[in-house]
Amino acid sequence: MRIARTMKGKRVVLDGYNLLMPRGTGIATYARTLALSLGALGAEVGVLAPVQFRTSRKWPDLNEVKFHEALPAPDIRPGMRWARNLSDFLGSFGSFRPEPLKLRGVASGSGEALLPDNIELLLAHRLVERAEARFSMLGRDLNVRLPNAPSVFHSTYHLPIRIHGAANIYTIHDLIPLRLPGTTRDNKRYTYRLLKHVTARADHIVTVSEHSRRDIMELLDVPPERVTNTYQAVAMPADVLAREADHVAEVVRRIFDLEYQEYFLFFGAIEPKKNVLKLINAYVSSGAESPLVIVGSEAWMADAEMERLRDPSFESFHILGTEIRRRHRVRHIKYLPRNLLLYLIQGARAVVFPSLYEGFGLPVLEAMMLGTPVITSKTSSLEEVAGEAALLVDPRDASSISSAIRVMDNDADLRRHLSQLGRIQAQKFSEHSYRERLDELYRRVA
Structure with a gap:
């Protein structure tokens, strides 16, 4: 229009x-x-x-x-x-x-x-x-x-x-x-x-x-x-919205060594209000096999988060044929150009954004626009932006976040439903x- x-x-x-x-x-x-x-x-x-x-x-x-x-x-x-x-x-x-x-x-x-x-x-x-x-x-x-x-x-x-x-x-x-x-x-x-x-x-x-x-x-x-x-x-380019799933899958596999819809994603600055430390602990306790990818640079007061990201227990070995490749359950990428970040959002099993407080919450809107299911907080503006199109958690309760990750990981029908609802909800912010x-x-x- x-x-x-x-x-x-x-x-x-x-x-x-x-x-x-x-x-x-x-x-x-x-x-x-x-x-x-x-x-x-x-x-x-x-x-x-x-x-x-x-x-x-x-x-x-x-x-x-x-x-x-x-x-x-x-x-x-x-x-x-x-x-x-x-x-x-x-x-x-x-x-x-x-x-x-x-x-x-x-x-x-x-x-x-x-x-x-x-x-x-x-x-x-x-x-x-x-x-x-x-x-x-x-x-x-x-x-x-x-x-x-x-x-x-x-x-x-x-x-x-x-x-x-x-x-x-x-x-x-x-x-x-x-x-x-x-x-x-x-x-x-x-x-x-x-x-x-x-x-x-x-x-x-x-x-x-x-x-x-x-x-x-x-x-x-x-x-x-x-x-x-x-x-x-958010100005989302038409060519990004039109990407085919096979193309997204090929890009995330070739560039990030990740399988399509087989990883959880957080993106945003690493700072206290983003709740990254609690997210990592909740993810580990969820038992999810899919990796957690964290994209964001260290901002301020993030020593505990950065130390946790360096935890050697996140490293494991998987045998693929005769090749042994090192995998990380939790991966940290400091910065990505926007185009590559959008590929990573599109290819994710779900975006997890359990922030303690947001004025708006752009990551939630961007994920919904791209049809990626969302787990986010039922606090501040995030519930207002997500509406009924996301799985809502108490960001101060690690068990609440962990349970949501586990449910999202195991319920393909829920992921498809939230993907559809997310695109509809995002139209309110066109x-x-x-x-x-x-x-x-x-x-x-x-």
């Missing part, structure tokens, strides 16, 4: 804080989907891009060259951190004017691949660092002036930044630092102050589930009319539905 280009003539600027992360989190996926959806609605989309170099008005081509470098983190040597913070604080005063950049093909690099076509770039030297320094010391936003003020500035993260002359809206994905304080390294006092500040000053707040919306209203005292849930969507919700939101705030 084709949606009208209802935002034609409107200009929207997004922050690039997560959008330009090559291996970004779910927020990076959210930002890219938002940019593509706004473009499909006819809006002119710009990105306020934080960079670590000083831009030049005299030599714009040099700006493009520098942009296409790896955008490295700033070099903060021991003893220099306070000096840099003071420099960022002083730099937050006066007129903060980003430098427009039109990509002309002078150089190429990873940054260009992360951006939708025909997007406007506005390079801002140490944007996030200056904004955070200003808020930390004064409790105020970094005010940004653009040559032509957009209709809307949509920050995809709660950053203390405002664009002069625009409607300023902010997406708050979840309140995990407040709800599960032991699972993050955030400065809780700073985070709480910032969230209260952003919700008080914003023209509107956006979130991604009804569960997160309730949290925002209750914990941050935001009136219902000032916060809107748009849910999320790109078309997401764009309709965005259109209604922007009509109210812009």
Whole structure:
């Protein structure tokens, strides 16, 4: 179904804080989907891009060259951190004017691949660092002036930044630092102050589930009319959805040495809220013969999970004809390009995602879109996203997770049923539905 280009003539600027992360989190996926959806609605989309170099008005081509470098983190040597913070604080005063950049093909690099076509770039030297320094010391936003003020500035993260002359809206994905304080390294006092500040000053707040919306209203005292849930969507290429089972089976066998629908899969960052350690222990106690594949890089506070993944008891030997090959019951893959990850999802017996808390839960939606059965938590937004199309568990109870793995492993009819229900449930979060919700939101705030 084709949606009208209802935002034609409107200009929207997004922050690039997560959008330009090559291996970004779910927020990076959210930002890219938002940019593509706004473009499909006819809006002119710009990105306020934080960079670590000083831009030049005299030599714009040099700006493009520098942009296409790896955008490295700033070099903060021991003893220099306070000096840099003071420099960022002083730099937050006066007129903060980003430098427009039109990509002309002078150089190429990873940054260009992360951006939708025909997007406007506005390079801002140490944007996030200056904004955070200003808020930390004064409790105020970094005010940004653009040559032509957009209709809307949509920050995809709660950053203390405002664009002069625009409607300023902010997406708050979840309140995990407040709800599960032991699972993050955030400065809780700073985070709480910032969230209260952003919700008080914003023209509107956006979130991604009804569960997160309730949290925002209750914990941050935001009136219902000032916060809107748009849910999320995933852009799934048509050629991926059309893949034949035989082709998927051949790829997962050749690249991963795995048999089609003979392994369980978890994918996501390895951090406390993802509950990976309990998942591993539950899987081991389930007695399942199919391997458990964990795809994700170590994030923070993951020492126990990484130590468990190195457990030598996960290694065993199997004789295939005259060949002896080493197999691992639990396998860890640190990173996969998205295309290969999608093959692995399609080929899985089931995706197991027993997270303690999610603002939305993109892995659940992606698995359902691809027809892969799902085991997930009956907590936070995950039950809301999965509906009746998944096997729901108590993520704090290893026996609940273990039992679900055992049931899924042994019941082919259940797997077929959940595969069918999952595809139907995923339609509630289609790109078309997401764009309709965005259109209604922007009509109210812009």
